[in-house]
Amino acid sequence: MLLLLSASSLAAGAADCPRKFDTAEIIEAANATEKAFTKLDKPGFRTGQADVESRMVCASEILSPAAQARIHRVQTLGAFLDGRMDRVPVALSGLFAAEPGHQIPASLLPDGHPIRGLVPSAMAYLRDDPGVELPKPGSGWIEADGAHSLRAATQRSSLLQQLDGQGAVLATHYRWPDEAGFDWVVPVAGAKPSAVATRNLSESHAVVESKPAGPWAHRAPLLALAGTSLVTSGVLFALAADARAEFDASPVLDSGASADEEADYRAELTTIQGDANGFSYGCYATLGVGVALGVVTVVTW
Structure with a gap:
C-alpha cells in the first residue's frame, strides 16, 4: 500500500x-x-x-x-x-x-x-x-x-x-x-x-508524558482567595456607601413627635448607622485579606 x-x-x-x-x-x-x-x-x-x-x-x-x-x-x-x-x-x-x-x-x-x-x-x-x-x-x-x-x-x-x-x-x-x-x-x-x-x-513505542502543570498551578487557591476577598470588599464598600447615604437622607424628626416616635426614630437611625459601620469594617477586613494573599502570591512566585 x-x-x-x-x-x-x-x-x-x-x-x-x-x-x-x-x-x-x-x-x-x-x-x-x-x-x-x-x-x-x-x-x-x-x-x-x-x-x-x-x-x-x-x-x-x-x-x-x-x-x-x-x-x-x-x-x-x-x-x-x-x-x-x-x-x-x-x-x-x-x-x-x-x-x-x-x-x-x-x-x-x-x-x-x-x-x-x-x-x-x-x-x-x-x-x-x-x-x-x-x-x-x-x-x-x-x-x-x-x-x-x-x-x-x-x-x-x-x-x-x-x-x-x-x-x-x-x-x-x-x-x-x-x-x-x-x-x-x-x-x-x-x-x-x-x-x-x-x-x-x-524506542519501538513512543513515550507519552502528561503536560506539566503551569508555574502558577499550585498558587491557584491563593489567587482565587485573593480575588474573592477583593470582590467581597468591593461589594461591602457599595453596601456601606448605600447605608451612609440612607442615614444622611433621613428626615429630621418633627419637634412635636411623641416620646415613642422619637424612640423609634433613634432606633432606626442607630440600625442604619450600625449597618454602615459593619459594612465598612467588613470592607476593610476583606480588602486587607485580599492584599495580603496577593503579596504572598507575588513574593513566593
Whole structure:
C-alpha cells in the first residue's frame, strides 16, 4: 500500500531528493491526485499520492496551511481507498488542525459520502491530546501543522517540519499517531534533547508524558482567595456607601413627635448607622485579606 511511506524511507527520501519542491508544486500534485480520485482512477490516485509524498519530503520551504491541508486531504482519501476507516478521521483531524474551518469541496466529496460522516469523529480527536515530546534537534526547531511545537499529536496525524537555526527546512514528515520514533529528524549539533525525547528517537513505542502543570498551578487557591476577598470588599464598600447615604437622607424628626416616635426614630437611625459601620469594617477586613494573599502570591512566585 502507498498509504504511508515508512519513517526510514521518508528520511532517506529527504536526504536523496533529486530537487526541492515549493508549496505550489505540492498543491499541483495534490490537485492531480484528487482529480484521479473523482474519476475513480485508483491507479492514477496511487501514482499521484506517491508524488505528493515524495514532493512533501523534499519541501523547500515551510508549507502553508493550505498546502498542509491538501496533504492531509490526500492521506484521508488514501486511507479511505485502502479501507482503513480507522485512519480516515485521524487524517481528517490533522486537516482541521492545519487549517481550521477548511471546507472540503462537494465536487471531491459529495453530500452523503462516508468520509463526510466521519467529520464529527475527526473533530473529537482535536481535544485533550496529551501529545508526545518531540526531540530537540539542536539549534533549530520542529513545527507541527505550521506551529512551533514541543510535542507531536498522539490522537491525530500531523505534518512535521524540522527547521535549522535560520528557519530553513531540513526535513518534512507526515506522522500518523501510531508511529513510534523520530528517526526522520536530521541530527544538528547544539542543545541536547530531553531524556524522554531521546528515548523516543529509537524506542519501538513512543513515550507519552502528561503536560506539566503551569508555574502558577499550585498558587491557584491563593489567587482565587485573593480575588474573592477583593470582590467581597468591593461589594461591602457599595453596601456601606448605600447605608451612609440612607442615614444622611433621613428626615429630621418633627419637634412635636411623641416620646415613642422619637424612640423609634433613634432606633432606626442607630440600625442604619450600625449597618454602615459593619459594612465598612467588613470592607476593610476583606480588602486587607485580599492584599495580603496577593503579596504572598507575588513574593513566593
